[in-house]
Amino acid sequence: MPSAESRLRITDESGVTQVGFIDRNILDEANIQQIGEELAEIIDADDSPKLCISFANVDHLSSAALGTLITISNKIKAKNGQLRLAQIDPQIYEVFVITKLNKLFEIHDTTEDAIKSFG
Amino acid sequence: MAAPSTDINDQAPNRRRLPNERPALEEAATTIVSEAEEMGYPQASCFALRLAIEEAMSNAFRHGHRDLEPDADIELAWDVSPDRITIVVEDQGPGFDPETLPDPTAIENIEKPSGRGLLLIRAYMSSIDFNASGNRVTMVYLHPDKSGD
Numbered sequence: 001m002p003s004a005e006s007r008l009r010i011t012d013e014s015g016v017t018q019v020g021f022i023d024r025n026i027l028d029e030a031n032i033q034q035i036g037e038e039l040a041e042i043i044d045a046d047d048s049p050k051l052c053i054s055f056a057n058v059d060h061l062s063s064a065a066l067g068t069l070i071t072i073s074n075k076i077k078a079k080n081g082q083l084r085l086a087q088i089d090p091q092i093y094e095v096f097v098i099t100k101l102n103k104l105f106e107i108h109d110t111t112e113d114a115i116k117s118f119g
Numbered sequence: 120m121a122a123p124s125t126d127i128n129d130q131a132p133n134r135r136r137l138p139n140e141r142p143a144l145e146e147a148a149t150t151i152v153s154e155a156e157e158m159g160y161p162q163a164s165c166f167a168l169r170l171a172i173e174e175a176m177s178n179a180f181r182h183g184h185r186d187l188e189p190d191a192d193i194e195l196a197w198d199v200s201p202d203r204i205t206i207v208v209e210d211q212g213p214g215f216d217p218e219t220l221p222d223p224t225a226i227e228n229i230e231k232p233s234g235r236g237l238l239l240i241r242a243y244m245s246s247i248d249f250n251a252s253g254n255r256v257t258m259v260y261l262h263p264d265k266s267g268d
């Protein structure tokens with residue numbers, strides 16, 4: 001387990017791990033690294049992980065945070081798992097569009113929609 | 120050929136040397152964004168500025184200072200005026216050629232976890248320029264109501 005205080009809110013429901021962020025600004029590289037490590041632990045603990053990451057209340061997101069999401073996505077794919085992103089603020093969604101990562105990730109308006117989409 | 124000023128202070132008189140410590144970086148970024156807010160820049164501008172400042176400072180430490188001592192600092196300089204904001208970030212590294220960076224949106228790069236900072240800066244700023252050695256970036260943001268669009 002990470003020794004530092006968790007940067008994530010994690011709940012498990014109907015086989016889907018729902019993840020939210022404690023921080024409104026995901027900019028601090030040390031925090032981003034910790035987030036990546038915490039998510040990796042979740043993925044490692046599941047044979048076929050289903051992860052729904054909510055960006056509710058997130059105001060700012062750096063390219064380093066996007067990089068961590070990609071690493072997480074690759075880990076989940078490697079385990080034949082599924083990843084959904086949800087509740088992304090329009091300004092942050094634009095960051096996904098600029099980087100074309102809106103094509104890489106499956107993004108839903110609401111967490112409910114995201115959870116329904118899991119196969 | 121355009122001859123950009125060689126003196127950081129000519130373009131951006133407010134100046135601060137910053138260590139790679141989160142509170143100092145956060146405070147500097149917040150100072151510039153707050154000045155923009157006070158000058159009447161809209162929230163979308165402040166979002167753009169915050170992102171560009173964070174990405175530029177992050178690039179300076181992650182890439183520019185890759186081979187330097189961890190305590191090497193960067194210089195941040197800025198000027199906020201009613202029609203434009205100029206932000207300069209200079210690191211102590213050897214510099215790089217921004218033209219050689221791969222396109223992070225290309226299909227072969229889209230799943231790579233890094234290389235998007237400069238793309239975001241270019242997308243959100245009105246213009247960006249590097250000095251000849253590539254260790255100093257000057258970012259200009261024009262007020263959206265006054266940029267003539």
